[in-house]
Amino acid sequence: MDNFSNDKVDIESLRRKAFNYRWATLEEDVIPLTAADPDFPVAPEIREAINHYCSDGYFSYCPPEGLMDFKLAIAQWYSERYNAICEPQHILPVNSAAHGLFIAANTILEPGDNAIIPDPVDFLFRKSIEAAGAEVRTCPIDENTAWQSIDALEGLIDDRTKAIFICNPNNPIGKKLPTDFLNDLIILAEKHQLWIVSDEIWADITFGEPTKSLLNKELADYSKKIVVSGLSKNFGLAGLRIGYVICPNQQVFDSIFKSSGHQSTAFGISGLSQMAGAAAFSKAGYWLEEFKLHLIKMRSMTLDFINKAEFLSSVEPDATYLAFPKIKNTDLKADELVQLIHQQARVALVPGGKEWFEQQSEGHIRICYATSEQLLREAFDRIITIQSKIIR
Ligand SMILES: Cc1ncc(COP(=O)(O)O)c(C=O)c1O
Structure with a gap:
């Protein structure tokens, strides 16, 4: 699991290279759980090739x-x-x-x-x-x-x-x-x-x-x-x-x-x-298997967070490194919720809505959890801290 430990995420490099609503496009104190792009360097065999x-x-x-x-x-x-x-x-x-x-x-x-x-x-x-x-x-x-x-x-x-x-x-x-x-x-x-x-x-x-x-x-x-x-x-x-x-x-x-x-x-x-x-x-098939073992842990952390967040509910995903919880107990629309979390918790997420994922995706947010345990925990702790500002 060494390839997916906390110290493998090189934020300096990501700030230079990870665009598409991720590290290189956001303020320095924001954690992006946005575009589905892992925070880990690729398998050594690919770099050698x-x-x-x-x-x-x-x-x-x-x-x-x-x-x-x-x-x-x-x-x-x-x-x-x-x-x-x-x-x-x-x-x-x-x-x-x-x-x-x-x-x-x-x-x-x-x-x-x-x-x-x-x-x-x-x-x-x-x-x-x-x-x-x-x-x-x-x-x-x-x-x-x-x-x-x-x-x-x-x-x-x-x-x-x-x-x-x-x-x-x-x-x-x-x-x-x-x-x-x-x-x-x-x-x-x-x-x-x-x-x-x-x-x-x-x-x-x-x-x-x-x-x-x-x-x-x-x-x-x-x-x-x-x-x-x-x-x-x-x-x-x-x-x-x-x-x-x-x-x-x-x-x-x-x-x-x-x-x-x-x-x-x-x-x-x-x-x-x-x-x-x-x-x-x-x-690099072995690397993918290790990545999936890491993702299983991150998925269960994400589901724990969704259970704890009184404004979200989710079915258990059985694939991808995405969770797509429904919003509840709040008057906020998906894009307003994402904006509030960005501004006050300093975590970036993707809102549901026709622009990204068609009509039925309204009232949801998307979380990408392909990052380290430490970053994911930090992001979720930050969101839970502002929970009282979300629930209406
Ligand atoms: C279902 C689906 N198809 C295609 C793509 C785009 O992949 P690529 O980076 O190869 O263009 C994505 C990226 O998120 C995706 O989720």
């Missing part, structure tokens, strides 16, 4: 369809961890999971089409569909079970519906999708000939049963499954902008590749990022 890649001084163009070492490492990871059928030649490394979602949406949607997304879910889902000129339709997801009603999904489908997007495990609710739901979803998609786009960037961060990937061999076979993922959450590589799209066959790969713009060299992923990604998957 980066040093090695840099050592001969060459940074030439890479193949537009991605480096085979990275594609092989992804395919092996998916087949070993997720019992998946996944061919390296059908994987396109891209510069982030975010971009992977944009490429997938752009490939399968045309202006005037529509696609269904869960509510709540990360804002990238809406953005990628709207960027393709298509309309977003939301279907509520049950916070307790992570199910969406198949009838409700079917009720949203018309002749311009082309895809159902899922987030497994779900950001922000921190739950993985049940196997029965995935099977029912595949049957529904096949009936209406819809694409299923599964964002699995959180798949490696689960407690208990592993995530059932859409590509798991035990699920029904279907030729319109696309998986998007990345290495920001499991291996802390957000700043290297590194992700991938897994396609079911050569034809889909060719379409995804075409709309990626990689061949023009205007878009693409750096060789350095791909080598770092290959090292993560092939050498």
